[in-house]
Amino acid sequence: MEGTIAAPKPAQIRAPKQLRSRRTLERIVAASLELLETEGLTGLTVHKVVAKAGSSVGSFYARFDGKEDLLDYLGERVWTEALERWEVALETRDWSTLSLDEVVEGSVGLLIDAQRSRSDYLKALDWASGRQNDAYERFRGELLLGLGRLLLGQRKSITHPDPELAVRIGLRAILGTVDAEIRATEDRLDRDSLAAEARTLLLGYLTGNASPAAQPIGVDFFDVWG
Amino acid sequence: MEGTIAAPKPAQIRAPKQLRSRRTLERIVAASLELLETEGLTGLTVHKVVAKAGSSVGSFYARFDGKEDLLDYLGERVWTEALERWEVALETRDWSTLSLDEVVEGSVGLLIDAQRSRSDYLKALDWASGRQNDAYERFRGELLLGLGRLLLGQRKSITHPDPELAVRIGLRAILGTVDAEIRATEDRLDRDSLAAEARTLLLGYLTGNASPAAQPIGVDFFDVWG
DNA sequence: TGTACATCAGTGAACGCGCGTTCACTGATGTAC
DNA sequence: TGTACATCAGTGAACGCGCGTTCACTGATGTAC
Numbered sequence A, B: 001m002e003g004t005i006a007a008p009k010p011a012q013i014r015a016p017k018q019l020r021s022r023r024t025l026e027r028i029v030a031a032s033l034e035l036l037e038t039e040g041l042t043g044l045t046v047h048k049v050v051a052k053a054g055s056s057v058g059s060f061y062a063r064f065d066g067k068e069d070l071l072d073y074l075g076e077r078v079w080t081e082a083l084e085r086w087e088v089a090l091e092t093r094d095w096s097t098l099s100l101d102e103v104v105e106g107s108v109g110l111l112i113d114a115q116r117s118r119s120d121y122l123k124a125l126d127w128a129s130g131r132q133n134d135a136y137e138r139f140r141g142e143l144l145l146g147l148g149r150l151l152l153g154q155r156k157s158i159t160h161p162d163p164e165l166a167v168r169i170g171l172r173a174i175l176g177t178v179d180a181e182i183r184a185t186e187d188r189l190d191r192d193s194l195a196a197e198a199r200t201l202l203l204g205y206l207t208g209n210a211s212p213a214a215q216p217i218g219v220d221f222f223d224v225w226g
Numbered sequence C, D: 001t002g003t004a005c006a007t008c009a010g011t012g013a014a015c016g017c018g019c020g021t022t023c024a025c026t027g028a029t030g031t032a033c
Helices: A019-039 A046-053 A057-063 A067-091 A100-117 A119-129 A134-152 A163-183 A191-207 B019-039 B046-053 B057-063 B067-091 B100-117 B119-129 B134-152 B163-183 B191-207
Strands: none
Touching: A019 A046, A019 A057, A019 A067, A019 A119, A046 A057, A046 A067, A067 A100, A067 A134, A100 A119, A100 A134, A100 A163, A100 A191, A134 A163, A163 A191, A163 B163, A163 B191, A191 B163, A191 B191, B019 B046, B019 B057, B019 B067, B019 B119, B046 B057, B046 B067, B067 B100, B067 B134, B100 B119, B100 B134, B100 B163, B100 B191, B134 B163, B163 B191
8 A cells, every 4th residue: 555556558559640540540449348348358369359340450450550459559548548537536525524434435435336347448458468468557557546545534533553454355345345246147135235345344454343334324425437 | 155056067077087188188187277376378289288288189179179268178177176175174073162253263264275275266267358257166166165154153153243244244254354365465464463353353243243353263273275 | 026018197299271472463543645 | 621641450371380180111029849
């Protein structure tokens, strides 16, 4: 729970200079994401992508140096967009006026919604590739860092002897629970129950007070994820 | 948290009938696991495997119908072995005489050691393939199921209004934390600190009593993972 | 113990497919005067 | 407005590499009498 995140990693492509080629690029990106979600990483071939996008291999290589670059670019796009939404979600509210209880509730909600909104991509690319995860790790790092700061803002209310450690462990625990629920194929807990349990868990760990949720703040308030 | 796990899935190969070919098979398995850990799933090709194993493609296809079968077989081997160790670990002790506190401590230790011992394989194959995870999911399911039963054996000490749910969520949270720690490349928490925090977290969630670890049972007691 | 035969095990050159990538070419858009 | 030229965009046949897989063959081990 320190400094900033690893290297930026450009993910550079030859930028389109006309509207026409920008559209082609967008079609290629869209086709790639679709293929990733339907057929997984193995099904993602350059030929299939350009066929689905109604383009051609030549056009593809006019933008990207190779397939590798496509993967980088996709990750970059998906996660920077997620990051933007995330920042909006954080800035929407003045967290300093809230109690720890409320911060926990808000954090848990944000975390759940953020992960849920990317679950398709997660399943397709990140849980499946094991290499192209840089952008995701960065996003995940930002989530944990941002929420960690929020929670540590309520430091006086945290009774755990090592608040930094507690926040780090506690957030990871919740993130793990959320990921597991998202991956689950059956008996999936609905969002609000999940949020309530995660809140109880985190609050109990931080303060030693695990009383069940008093009065939910209202979950939709935090919902900025399509 | 119910019934038993999905379909068995045979992962059948043409069994060796002489010592010589059994040895060859073992060399192929060992070489595959090594390649998986050093070069990842992409680096695992039949030619490389047999070269590293000091065998030949013909020998390979005498055992396996194809590469797909190798993956199945590897997963089967790794996780059934893990499962056997796991069962030994469970049966080593009479859990019914322990308090909830002790059961939590023991469970947490088992979970951590089980996951840590497989972390290389997890990184190489399961977090990287996204398809061959059946065997791992089965193992993971057994972990959660077995520990869930243990914890629910102390049902009276659990104050959470829905003990089944609490156990399920709580265990997933810990598993998530452990996975995250294993994946971490820097600032990795040492095993005992991780165990202590996980214990506090789980116990607090289940009972509302998050007092820091009174007296560790002795972590080595549960250590059956090389 | 020896001989004949069947089965098991191992070898590596060869094949073919699919993939990523290149390239010579045509067409569209922008710019200079 | 028109003409000439440069740059951008797009096309798809072709190439070559690496991979999974096959196959004809040699050698080792087991079995029957």
